[in-house]
Amino acid sequence: MSIRERLSGNEAAATAMRQINPDVVAAFPITPSTEIPQYFSTFVANGAVDTEFVAVESEHSAMSACIGAEAAGGRAMTATSANGLSFMWEMIYIASSLRLPIVLSLVNRAVSGPLNIHNDHSDAMGVRDAGWIMLFSENNQEAYDNLLMAHRIAENEKVMLPLMVCQDGFITSHSVENILLEEDEKVKEFVGEYHPKHYLLNQDEPIAVGPLDVQSYLFEHKAQQAEAMKNAKQVILDVAKDFEKMTGRKYGLFEEYKLDDAEVAIVCMNSTAGTTKAVVDELREQGKKVGLLKLRVFRPFPVDEVAEALGHLKAIAVLDKADSLNAAGGALFEDVTSAMYVNKKQVPAINYVYGIGGRDTRADEIEKVYNDLFEIVKTGDVKNPYRYLGLRKEAED
Amino acid sequence: MTNIDSNTPMEKMTPGGDIYEAGNAREFKTGDWRSVRPVFLSDKCKQCGLCFPVCPDDAIPVNKEMKREDFNYDYCKGCGVCAKTCPFGAIEMKEEE
Numbered sequence: 001m002s003i004r005e006r007l008s009g010n011e012a013a014a015t016a017m018r019q020i021n022p023d024v025v026a027a028f029p030i031t032p033s034t035e036i037p038q039y040f041s042t043f044v045a046n047g048a049v050d051t052e053f054v055a056v057e058s059e060h061s062a063m064s065a066c067i068g069a070e071a072a073g074g075r076a077m078t079a080t081s082a083n084g085l086s087f088m089w090e091m092i093y094i095a096s097s098l099r100l101p102i103v104l105s106l107v108n109r110a111v112s113g114p115l116n117i118h119n120d121h122s123d124a125m126g127v128r129d130a131g132w133i134m135l136f137s138e139n140n141q142e143a144y145d146n147l148l149m150a151h152r153i154a155e156n157e158k159v160m161l162p163l164m165v166c167q168d169g170f171i172t173s174h175s176v177e178n179i180l181l182e183e184d185e186k187v188k189e190f191v192g193e194y195h196p197k198h199y200l201l202n203q204d205e206p207i208a209v210g211p212l213d214v215q216s217y218l219f220e221h222k223a224q225q226a227e228a229m230k231n232a233k234q235v236i237l238d239v240a241k242d243f244e245k246m247t248g249r250k251y252g253l254f255e256e257y258k259l260d261d262a263e264v265a266i267v268c269m270n271s272t273a274g275t276t277k278a279v280v281d282e283l284r285e286q287g288k289k290v291g292l293l294k295l296r297v298f299r300p301f302p303v304d305e306v307a308e309a310l311g312h313l314k315a316i317a318v319l320d321k322a323d324s325l326n327a328a329g330g331a332l333f334e335d336v337t338s339a340m341y342v343n344k345k346q347v348p349a350i351n352y353v354y355g356i357g358g359r360d361t362r363a364d365e366i367e368k369v370y371n372d373l374f375e376i377v378k379t380g381d382v383k384n385p386y387r388y389l390g391l392r393k394e395a396e397d
Numbered sequence: 398m399t400n401i402d403s404n405t406p407m408e409k410m411t412p413g414g415d416i417y418e419a420g421n422a423r424e425f426k427t428g429d430w431r432s433v434r435p436v437f438l439s440d441k442c443k444q445c446g447l448c449f450p451v452c453p454d455d456a457i458p459v460n461k462e463m464k465r466e467d468f469n470y471d472y473c474k475g476c477g478v479c480a481k482t483c484p485f486g487a488i489e490m491k492e493e494e
Contacts, residue, residue, distance in 0.1 A: 160412060208415065208419075
């Protein structure tokens with residue numbers, strides 16, 4: 001039986017970590033993810049977990065300690081946000097290339113500067129090519145559920161890649177919502193034990209981890225990582241199936257909300273999907289055929305599945321909560337449109353950069369996006385595909 | 398452990414380049430990095446024992462009688478520390494051809 005609770009997103013993440021009971025947690029506090037290691041260190045102090053908590057002096061060291069712990073044969077977790085993740089950047093690549101299935105709880109926040117502690121996705125987008133599996137969560141429930149599934153995915157023999165679970169800073173991390181928790185014993189059984197094939201503390205097999213990889217080898221090792229990322233897609237779906245058996249809660253690569261018969265749709269990630277669902281319901285009552293594709297699995301990017309799900313639409317808008325500053329459009333927009341292109345799905349598409357630095361994105365703004373899409377359907381003219389939502393700007397003309 | 402070399406396909410390589418055995422630096426011959434080579438002049442050598450402890454690559458073999466032998470050019474990178482250390486001029490650095 002699931003347990004009814006009310007928790008913030010950070011409490012939910014910390015609770016998942018308590019139930020997972022990893023061997024090592026190494027973390028350094030940074031807003032808005034600070035509470036996760038804070039709550040977790042309470043669990044350590046109270047003896048609720050057996051974890052070795054390493055209070056490191058920086059995020060670079062937090063990820064380094066996790067790498068050491070995983071290479072040794074343990075299970076390691078951490079949490080961070082924004083500049084904390086930036087500071088980990090070097091070790092983020094080491095973790096994935098050494099094929100260490102570390103699990104990180106990323107509470108999304110704008111990367112400075114100028115200094116801003118509020119939510120957008122610029123931290124996550126900065127590591128989108130780092131070889132980590134990246135799951136996004138609409139609310140505290142999904143942040144919790146994604147963490148419970150994380151190790152089964154990351155530690156799968158065909159995958160062996162680190163994984164980060166993203167949720168929106170403050171919007172979900174500090175909002176208390178209803179949540180269904182699973183019983184400790186059931187989580188323990190579901191997550192299982194980690195027995196890596198090769199590890200540093202195995203005295204019967206001395207190994208070298210991370211040796212010099214010259215011209216004749218690195219290419220093949222990178223291709224192995226790419227292969228593992230491709231394998232992850234099916235593993236994510238298999239684990240979701242098992243998770244559904246335990247909890248009744250269903251997860252895929254993305255969620256399609258009233259998308260089947262929709263004419264126009266929005267693609268977005270994390271908490272904005274909640275706002276968008278409310279707008280979809282409202283517009284549906286007015287007879288407007290609108291839908292939503294909420295991406296859960298951003299890495300590996302479900303190229304064919306996304307193209308298939310969006311192919312029947314008359315126009316789509318992709319919402320990016322980070323600007324790529326490339327004079328072309330956001331990262332999610334690029335991925336969605338190239339997925340459509342290679343699958344020969346010709347649908348007019350526009351991009352909205354929105355919510356930067358924690359700017360609120362209101363229902364009426366989401367409604368405006370749908371209206372813009374209907375205008376494109378009517379005129380057949382996309383005009384400018386790279387747009388902003390909620391930006392103050394002097395009127396043109 | 399199977400040998401992995403520059404002809405091994407990616408499917409046969411270990412994940413992350415991990416090496417499942419110890420002491421494998423011996424397999425990686427770094428001598429071809431050398432641009433100058435030390436030449437051992439055995440007639441000048443007094444077997445004082447000052448050269449081999451300073452070799453960063455363990456490229457000066459020492460036998461059971463605690464006497465040094467000729468250089469192991471598989472690993473000597475030609476740094477010249479031994480030649481500087483030798484008080485008797487028994488090690489001469491020469492350009493590699």
